[in-house]
Amino acid sequence: MDGIHDLGGKHGFGAVIRETDEPVFHARWEARVFAVMRAASAAGVIRNADQFRHAIERIDPLAYLGHGYYGRWLGGIETLLREAGVVDVADLEAAIAARGGDPRAPAAARPDRQPAHIDYQPAAPGSRREGQASARFAPGARFAPGARVRTRATGTAGHTRLPAYARARCGTVIAVHGAWVFPDSNAHGAGENPQHLYTVEFSGRELWGDEAEPGTCVTLDLFEQYLQEVTP
Amino acid sequence: MSDDQPQALRAEALEALLIEQGLLSAEAVDEVIATYNERVGPMNGARVVARAWVDPAFKARLLADGTAAIAEFAFEGGQTEKLVVVENTDTLHNVVVCTLCSCYPWAVLGLPPKWYKDPAYRSRVVREPRRVLAEFGVHLAEQTRVRVWDSSAEVRYMVLPQRPADSEGLDEAALAARVSRDAMIGVAVL
Numbered sequence: 001m002d003g004i005h006d007l008g009g010k011h012g013f014g015a016v017i018r019e020t021d022e023p024v025f026h027a028r029w030e031a032r033v034f035a036v037m038r039a040a041s042a043a044g045v046i047r048n049a050d051q052f053r054h055a056i057e058r059i060d061p062l063a064y065l066g067h068g069y070y071g072r073w074l075g076g077i078e079t080l081l082r083e084a085g086v087v088d089v090a091d092l093e094a095a096i097a098a099r100g101g102d103p104r105a106p107a108a109a110r111p112d113r114q115p116a117h118i119d120y121q122p123a124a125p126g127s128r129r130e131g132q133a134s135a136r137f138a139p140g141a142r143f144a145p146g147a148r149v150r151t152r153a154t155g156t157a158g159h160t161r162l163p164a165y166a167r168a169r170c171g172t173v174i175a176v177h178g179a180w181v182f183p184d185s186n187a188h189g190a191g192e193n194p195q196h197l198y199t200v201e202f203s204g205r206e207l208w209g210d211e212a213e214p215g216t217c218v219t220l221d222l223f224e225q226y227l228q229e230v231t232p
Numbered sequence: 233m234s235d236d237q238p239q240a241l242r243a244e245a246l247e248a249l250l251i252e253q254g255l256l257s258a259e260a261v262d263e264v265i266a267t268y269n270e271r272v273g274p275m276n277g278a279r280v281v282a283r284a285w286v287d288p289a290f291k292a293r294l295l296a297d298g299t300a301a302i303a304e305f306a307f308e309g310g311q312t313e314k315l316v317v318v319e320n321t322d323t324l325h326n327v328v329v330c331t332l333c334s335c336y337p338w339a340v341l342g343l344p345p346k347w348y349k350d351p352a353y354r355s356r357v358v359r360e361p362r363r364v365l366a367e368f369g370v371h372l373a374e375q376t377r378v379r380v381w382d383s384s385a386e387v388r389y390m391v392l393p394q395r396p397a398d399s400e401g402l403d404e405a406a407l408a409a410r411v412s413r414d415a416m417i418g419v420a421v422l
Contacts, residue, residue: 005333006332007331007355009355009358013351015367017347017352018347024265024342024343025268029237032244032246034264035247036243036250038260039250049386053332056333069334086250087246095244095248099245101245102238105242162384165331165359177314180386197387208359215375215376216378216379216380217378217379223385
């Protein structure tokens, strides 16, 4: 998805701000969001990390930048709980008002009216990522370490793990990790589609041209479907 | 980030609705806080690094297969299905990021710091790693190569920092105390 989450290489965010003696959770509500995420997973509403990541990608882009990490989680989880019919927005707003809050305060969640692309079956053994998929996936890897590959040139409206900054770029395979669940289909309940995963190294110059810092490279873990062979 | 902002009330309301439905226990929040404050954090990764510094055979196993090598520590914490440990040397410096979300090796480093999840680090470190590292106080020689690991799948990365020069004679526990979270992300040297 060509969303605000795809931040690699974007300009304009300024210095990295660090906190001294940063606590694990800044406030109790952040841990509440964590606990709600676990409950939503246990209930089968969050079926896998890919679906959850895509739910976060779908939240309001201003909230994505402004609400912080746990605010983003909150938006993603609320989206999935409402789409699954576990939480009704009227009940949620009533619960907020009962706590003295403004139920219409801007929220991050953006549930689809008809999320027809997601199949909300309770999580079952094997439907999640636990364990590698390689045992169920026989064919050999298409690329070996040292192979030159080119990434897909286009984006997609759905979930993907090929960042925009690395589209249509050539790199070198430096590691082969066996077969893994394919996030682009798994996020949408469209099957695990296991395929080989490769670590691909790209030179700074290939990614950033003349502005690249000398002697730098970036590696990405990329699924076979993102890659084409580069013929010399 | 106080508990009276809109997100805080919304989280509290969602929690209450799930408790009403029997999907969440009232104690779950305290369990989360205890887990990630007391048991799952960078102290785990520091133990791994210290052992690699004192035990060459363990270090070889760790670099060959991080997942198998850390299994003997029996860490909890998730988000670390496959761990790859990358070694800093005199000629190569490694640094870890997740530009698309905030993937991080929870089992060895715990939950990530805020800056790791914020847009500035995620956007900049792939494009200008030397500048970002310099802002963290890491000034690398020109001939030292920089490799940025953008965690775009389920592989999680941890940096094996170089052992400090003045640490001769320290035992494993004392060495572990010298290892910082930032060094294992790759934004500090020891």
